Each structure stands twice: as C-alpha cells, then as structure tokens.
Amino acid sequence: MSADVGQRASAGAPGALGAPGSLLAQGRVLRLAGGRLSLRWRPRAVVVGGTVLALAAGLVLLALVLGDFAVPLDQVWGALTGAEGPAGTVVRELRLPRALAALGVGAALAVSGALFQTLVRNPLGSPELIGFTQGASAGAVAGIVVVGLTGGALALSALGGGVLTAVAVYLLAVRRGLLGARLVLVGIGIGAMLNAVTWWLLTRAELATARTATVWLVGSLNAKGWDDVTLLVGALVVLGPLALVAGRALRLVELGDDVARALGLGLRRAQLLLVALAVAAVAVGVAVAGPVPFIALVAPQVARRLVRGPGIGLGTSALVGAVLLLAADLLAQHVPPTALPVGVMTGLLGGVYLGWLLRRDGRRT
C-alpha cells in the first residue's frame, strides 16, 4: 500500500510527463490503497478554511466574555466545564448557545446562497430569488397575527410558508430543465405578492403584535438556547453528506447545461438535489433566527475572493457565513447603546459590502 501524500498533481513533478509548468496549478492529491482511493484539494482553500475556523473560535471566546455580566477570561474554562454560580449559568445557558446558534445559522444561510448563486449563475443569487424568504415571512407573520403563535409553532409556520412557496416557484419555473432567468422572474413575482400579504397582515395587527412580528422579520438571535443548537447540529448531520455530493455536481453545473450533461451528470436530478439542499439550509436558518438579510448574498462572494479559486465552494462559504453572522451579532449586541437585532447589523454591513463590490468592479473594467 503506497500513499504519495502531497504530491503535486503536476506534470512538472520529477518523473512526470515532462510538460513545463504545473498541470493543476492549485491542486494537491492524496492517493491511498494503490490508487483506488484518491482525494484532491486546494491548499489555499484549506488555509482559508483553517484561518476562518480559528477566527470563529476567537469570536466565540469573545462572545463568552463580553456582556453586562463580566466573565474574566481566566474564569471562562471553569464556567464552561461546570463551575457553579452566576458565571457558569450565563456562559453555559445564555452566551454559548447563542454564539453557536449564530455560527450555525450563518453557515446555513451561506450554503444556501452559494447554491443559488451557482444555480442561477449570478452573484446576486439568494434564497429571496425563489420566494423562500418572502413565503417564510408571510407564514410567520400570519402565524403571529392571526393565531398568536410563538416558539416552535412559529418556526413551523414560517417553514411551511417558505417551503410551499419554494415548491410552487420551482414547479412554475422548471420548463425543459431551464433554471436561471425564468426562476428569477417567477420568484420575484410570487415574492412581491407574498410581501403584499405580509404588509396587509401587519397593518391589521394590534400594535404589540405588529412589533413582535417586525422583530421576527428583521431577524434576531435573542434568547437562542440549546434546543436551537440541537436543531442546527441535526441539520448539519443530515445535510452535510448531501452537500459533499452536491459540491461535485456544482462544479459541472457551472459549465452550462449541455457540458454538464455531456460529462455524464443527470442534470434534472442534480438540479433538484441542489435546490432542495438550498431550501433545506435556508429553512433551518430562518426557523432559528428569522430571515436575517445579506448573509446568503455576501458570504459566498467573500469566500470566493478569499480562496481565489474557480466557482464557489460550499465549505468555505459556510465557514465565512458562520463568522460573519457571529461577528455581526457581537457588534449588534455590544457596540450600540442598546442592543440591536442582528438583522439590522447584517443589513448595514451588507449594504456597505455591495457598495464596495460595485466600486471595485467599476475600477477593474
């Protein structure tokens, strides 16, 4: 059994094919079991992923320390490992689950955005395109205003609205396997109608009810606990392996429908898997935190620019999304005089980011 670890998959390696330069500029290969098993990765993606992961760990630590109830750094470990007293309770029951929920929701929204952006071949792709967010909002606001739902029932009502809308848009948009422009147009149309429903419900609601509904609509991580974290971890266990398969399909889908099919991809099935995965991911994120804006849009683009590879990677997008949302939540909690819902902060940051993107692309051309 031989394992040529870290061999550059390049014709420039000694004894290789003798062609000048490297064949796979950024690829590394690990071969095991006499070549029956082989894995390929980009060193830069691994470095970016590791750095972002370290940043996430640092931010979690910061989240445990900061707040009205000060927990000094040297007491954090004790508090985490079960020390009695207020510090332990604050860290274990409030701050840690909230930070983990932020990471999970950010990752879920980012994966969803990465999938939509590749599917519609547009950096402005996001779950709003397929009407999911508007459907979830209408579902949640209807739940709050008409029935007075809270907690898990509210999340279910939002999910129902979102998934129903996504399925309807998908069925209306798919013609001869054509995603893209048609999907966007149908999604925008149905989304606009659902927004009208949401606003109509809000105008009819009592003031206090309307306020509750509005906080949900902005997106917030207030009072997130261990049950939310459990849901997110469960989603990771189920959707993670699917994402591995989807990642391979994604690299073909971005070459155009004809090339993808000529290379042996079952396009219809792959597209359905990708859309279903994207909807499932955003559904989990929205069920926990509401429709937090801009993470799905921004995180994949940031990840792509950091990795500098072709296409959008699901793993790096997830990590960047996780860090972005946790950072936004820390800013929203601790910088303004009174804490803001995280959705306000991501909205602000997202606007700044889009401006920067326009400026940069304007300069390049």
Place this chain on the structure above:
Amino acid sequence: MTHHLVASDLTLAYDRRVVIENLDLAVPPESFTVVVGPNACGKSTLLRGLARLLAPRSGAVLLDGRAVHTMATREVARRIGLLPQSALAPDQISVADLVARGRYPHQSLLRQWSAADEVAVATAMALTDVTDLADRPVDELSGGQRQRVWLALVLAQETPVLLLDEPTTFLDIAHQVEVLDLLADLHEQGRTLVAVLHDLNQAARYATHLVVMTHGAIAAQGPPGEVLTAALVAEVFGLPCRVVPDPVTGTPMVVPEARVRVR
C-alpha cells in the same frame, strides 16, 4: 474497438415543433463525418439527439446496438464526448482546472484524481497545444485558444466518439484551419468524429463522410467527391454555383455564381 453510432427511425422535437422526422443515419465507424445544411435544417438538433441531450420523440439513437437513452448517463459519457456551442467557463478558472473537469465520468467521491486522470489531462492538453497555457485564466484567452481548451476538456474525457457542434464558429480563418487540422489528427488516431460545419469547402476538405441535410431529413450522404455537386447545392441551399476541384486538395470546391456579372 470500433463503435457504431446509429440513428434509427429517429424523430426529434422541441415541445410540439418536430425538427427531425423518421431519420436514419449510420455513422461509419472511425470516420470523420461532417453534417452540413442550410440554417434551421436540423443539423444541430441531430447532433444534440446523438449526444442524448434531446430525448427522441420516437425511434432511437443506438451505440453498439444499445439505445443511449436507456444507458446510464455516466456510461454514455465515457464513450461519447460533445463539444457544444453553449459552454460556460466559471470566472477565473485556469486552463488546467477546466480541462481536468472533463474527467468527471471517470471519477467518484472517493476517487477524485487517479494517475489515469493525470495522464489523460496532460495528453489532452499536449494534443491541443495548450500545455503552456495551463495556469492562465480561461477568461484571458483569445477565441481560438479558448476553443482549443474546450476541445482539450472533451479529449480528456477519453471517448472513442466525438461530437462537435460548429467547432469553428467565431474563429478567424487561421484558427478555423488550426482546429480542423487538429480534428483531422484525432480522426487519424482512430476516433470517430461527427462535426456540424457551415463552410461547404472546409467540409469537403476534411470529411471522409459528408451528410447533407435539409428540412430535417438527409438529402444526400457519402464521400464528398460524390455527394457535393452543383445540382445538390442548388437544390438544398437554393444557390446557383459551380463546383470545381480545390486547387490544393482536389476535393470539390463550391464557387457561387456572381449575382451581377462583372463587365
């Protein structure tokens, strides 16, 4: 091993619009078959049908006697390669990375990059003369270079049959000849090629088997020297012309009659 690609009683349609009806075509094994015909005669549609991108309304496309639409799509992808007109390169992808994606039908989740993959990609890039461009982003290449890169992707797929939909479109004449010479080389190495071309004289020069289509049917087929006559061009394209021997190759050369006589 030679491969037999056959369209049998094939009807192809987009929704209700029937483009090709009850067509029979046996692609001669190891031939360089070129399909020509006026715009909208169904030649690209036929190629899409052969590449199983379009499911037959009736009839079948058979590869060595088996209907390609009933075969596993990856299995077909290891035998038939396609260079379509609508290929998209992701932003910033390097030449080597793009060519490497042609290996998909030979890979799996646990077998992402074998030694055979490496050899196939290196060989494909050498054949198409893009090895020196390996690290360059595809967006920065000229049209001719880009077409050679896409061809390298299809070659990396290592299929005995290659289908090419207007491989010379958008190229200047020098690059057209370059691509066609490359295809002729591939044919000489034993591959079966089916290409849709616009230029009748190029078709006559390079084809070993010429298929002339009109209105979704085959008007004539055979060696270019026998098929391409002034009468056929007048009938199929509605173009009065003379057919003279190509001064370089001796193959038929179509020279349109002048609309206004030169005084």
